[in-house]
Amino acid sequence: MTTVLAAGDRFIRPQLFRDELHAALGAEVQVKTLELPWPDIPFGTVGNVNEASGDEQLLIDALVGCDAMVTQLAPVTEKVLAASPRLKFIGVSRGGPTNIDLAACERHSVTVCNVPGRNGPATAEMSLGLLLAVLRRIPATQRTLENGVWDGSFYRADQVGLEVEGTTIGLVGAGAVGSRLATALHAMGATVLVYDPYLPDQALQGIVERVQGVEELLQRSKVVSIHARLTEKTANVINARSLNLMPRGSYLVNAARGGLVDYAAVAAALTTGQLAGAAFDVFPTEPVDFSHPIFDAARKGLNVVMTPHIAGASAQTAIRAARGTATELARFLGGEPLLAQLTECAKVQA
Numbered sequence: 001m002t003t004v005l006a007a008g009d010r011f012i013r014p015q016l017f018r019d020e021l022h023a024a025l026g027a028e029v030q031v032k033t034l035e036l037p038w039p040d041i042p043f044g045t046v047g048n049v050n051e052a053s054g055d056e057q058l059l060i061d062a063l064v065g066c067d068a069m070v071t072q073l074a075p076v077t078e079k080v081l082a083a084s085p086r087l088k089f090i091g092v093s094r095g096g097p098t099n100i101d102l103a104a105c106e107r108h109s110v111t112v113c114n115v116p117g118r119n120g121p122a123t124a125e126m127s128l129g130l131l132l133a134v135l136r137r138i139p140a141t142q143r144t145l146e147n148g149v150w151d152g153s154f155y156r157a158d159q160v161g162l163e164v165e166g167t168t169i170g171l172v173g174a175g176a177v178g179s180r181l182a183t184a185l186h187a188m189g190a191t192v193l194v195y196d197p198y199l200p201d202q203a204l205q206g207i208v209e210r211v212q213g214v215e216e217l218l219q220r221s222k223v224v225s226i227h228a229r230l231t232e233k234t235a236n237v238i239n240a241r242s243l244n245l246m247p248r249g250s251y252l253v254n255a256a257r258g259g260l261v262d263y264a265a266v267a268a269a270l271t272t273g274q275l276a277g278a279a280f281d282v283f284p285t286e287p288v289d290f291s292h293p294i295f296d297a298a299r300k301g302l303n304v305v306m307t308p309h310i311a312g313a314s315a316q317t318a319i320r321a322a323r324g325t326a327t328e329l330a331r332f333l334g335g336e337p338l339l340a341q342l343t344e345c346a347k348v349q350a
Contacts, residue, residue: 002029002333005062007071009036009053012093012318017070020319020326028333034062038073042287043099046075052099056080063087068332070325071099078104089332091325092342093118095176096229102342111332112342115324119312120176126311127181127225127255130279131169134251134305135161135223137277161277162222162251165189170221172214172237173256174199178227182208193217196228218245223253230257240265248274255281255311267293270302277303281311 004021008014014033021029038053046052052075059074060083068089069076076090081104090112092100097114105112133139137154144151153159169185170193171178179199182192186207194208195217204210211217214237218224224246228234238252239262246252252275254261263284269275284292286309298304328338 002067003032003065004029004329005032005034005066005069005071007034007036007054007059007062007069007074009038009073010040011038011313012072012321016318016322017093017325020322021070021329024323024326024330025333029329032062032066034058034074036071036073043073046099047077047079047101049075049077049101050098060084068329070322070329072321073099076100076105081105081108081110089329091115091328093321093325095119097342100342106343111338113325113328113332113338113340114342115321115328116340117176118321118324119314119317120180122314122317123177123255123311124180124184126281126307127177127227127253128184130255130281130305130307131223131225131251131253132164134253134277134279134303135164137161137303139305140301140303163189167191167223168193168221169223169225170195170211170217171208171225171227172196172217172260173227173229174204174208175227175229177256178225179204181225181227193221214242215245218242219247221250222247223251225253226256226260228256228260230259235259236262238262238266240268243269243274246274249276250274251276252278254279258282258284258286263292263294267297270297270304271300277305279305281307282309 006014006017008017014035018031018033021031036053043051043053047056053073056075056077056079059080063084067086070091072093078101087110090110092114095114095116100112102112141154165188168191171182172195174182174194174196182204185192192208193211195211195214237260243265266278270278331338
């Protein structure tokens with residue numbers, strides 16, 4: 001009998017993990033549960049890992065007697081691993097396992113897997129929603145009605161937005177999210193450009209035009225949407241210089257990671273009119289710093305659409321995440337190769 005800790009939270013509930021574990025493994029597993037307080041309490045840094053919920057001692061106590069764990073945000077640190085000698089498998093139900101010390105897991109011979117693409121459909125749909133909202137100024141027009149104003153000025157030639165059809169839209173990254181968004185935008189009549197050095201040669205043929213660099217994409221695109229993973233090389237890939245490469249009056253969308261964009265530069269570009277609008281689901285720091293210039297731009301009535309990092313928040317995302325970890329544990333226990341095994345070297349691609 002394998003004992004598994006289902007360390008869920010208030011999005012991917014422990015009961016969901018448990019149900020998927022029993023569906024995949026039946027009576028082969030005994031499941032203990034732990035509920036972490038995210039998202040009601042924001043995640044943060046715990047020990048040497050980031051985007052974690054709960055604390056090390058809480059997890060150590062819960063892992064007593066456990067051979068495996070499935071989780072989204074539990075803080076797996078050297079301290080936790082040293083205190084949990086029976087633990088041999090961790091299924092982390094997210095794409096980027098920043099809450100897992102992968103190097104320490106290797107030292108302790110703990111196998112780690114993730115669930116890449118779990119929120120691909122949800123985030124692609126949200127990115128499309130943000131794009132449409134900023135192009136057509138949907139939140140701004142709603143606010144006028146909420147304030148009891150019928151504002152006809154949104155039909156002025158200098159106020160109307162763009163249609164997707166006939167617009168050149170550039171995507172930085174075309175993985176699980178970007179590829180879905182590219183397909184949707186192509187179906188809506190956009191010309192879709194993609195920069196992604198990791199995209200297979202035959203992928204998205206007939207749907208996108210691939211360009212050789214970010215600069216070319218920016219120069220040719222009226223709308224740019226970011227879908228890259230945050231690394232040292234991609235940090236602030238959108239900055240003051242790159243924004244000035246875009247046609248004047250362009251639009252920017254980011255539902256990937258806040259660190260990919262210099263938000264102060266975006267606020268300045270909105271003020272000068274270099275950008276006609278920007279839409280964000282992610283921010284440089286979360287919870288956000290409301291004194292940041294991007295919020296000043298929004299308060300001044302500039303075309304900024306913002307949501308609080310909810311692009312992946314769908315019921316289906318939670319199910320895919322829990323099911324993915326259960327499937328991987330079944331493969332691990334059955335001696336099969338894992339679909340998404342992680343090592344320290346693989347962390348950047350996660």
